[in-house]
Amino acid sequence: MSIFSYHLVEIPFFKALRGMFLSPIKKDVQGLIYSEYMTAMTLGSPVFSRARILPGQVAVFMQWESENDLDNYLSKNKFGKVLAEGWYVKLSFIRKWGEFTGFKLPKTKDKLDNDSPVVAVTIARMKPLAVPRFIHWGRPVEKLVRDHPGTTLSLASIKFPNTVSTFSIWKSVEEMTGMVHGHSRVEDPKRHSNA
Numbered sequence: 001m002s003i004f005s006y007h008l009v010e011i012p013f014f015k016a017l018r019g020m021f022l023s024p025i026k027k028d029v030q031g032l033i034y035s036e037y038m039t040a041m042t043l044g045s046p047v048f049s050r051a052r053i054l055p056g057q058v059a060v061f062m063q064w065e066s067e068n069d070l071d072n073y074l075s076k077n078k079f080g081k082v083l084a085e086g087w088y089v090k091l092s093f094i095r096k097w098g099e100f101t102g103f104k105l106p107k108t109k110d111k112l113d114n115d116s117p118v119v120a121v122t123i124a125r126m127k128p129l130a131v132p133r134f135i136h137w138g139r140p141v142e143k144l145v146r147d148h149p150g151t152t153l154s155l156a157s158i159k160f161p162n163t164v165s166t167f168s169i170w171k172s173v174e175e176m177t178g179m180v181h182g183h184s185r186v187e188d189p190k191r192h193s194n195a
Contacts, residue, residue, distance in 0.1 A: 142166070
C-alpha cells in the first residue's frame, strides 16, 4: 500500500535555488512514485513581498510504494539524508478532489472520525492565464486557513512557474470541513466556499 510524505527542510540558498530548476530527487529512486520539490512560502502574506517566498526553505511532497521505501531513501540517499534532517510527516491517503498528473491516487478510503486530527495537502498546476484569478480568490482563503484556530501548522509552497501547494495540520476533521464549507466561528467564514 502506498504512502505519502511531506518534508520541510532549510538548505543553503544556492542549493535551494538550483533545486527549483534541477530537482535533486532522481526519478529512478527505488519505490518513489512521484515527487514535487517546491519553495516554501508564508501563507497569506502579500504576493509581492520579501516575506512571501522563503528561498532557503524547501517543501517536498512525495508518494512511495511503501513505508520501507521511504525509510530507505531517508537513510541511504544523499538528498534523502538532507530531508531526514528536517521535519517530515508520513501520511495515509484519505480523500481527493480533482486530478493531478504524477501521483497515483488510490480510491477514497473510509472517513475518519470527526474528532480525528487530519492533514490537508492541496496542489494545483495552473495555466498561466489562470494565475491572477487564483491569486485573487486564493489569498483570502490563505488568510482564513493561516489564522483559523483549528490549525496547528499551515503553509504554502510554489514550484515556478505555475504549481502552488498548501499544507495544513488540523486539530480535527470537523474543524477542517467546517472551514471548507463556511461553518467556522471565525470572521468571514465563507471565504473558502466562496472561492
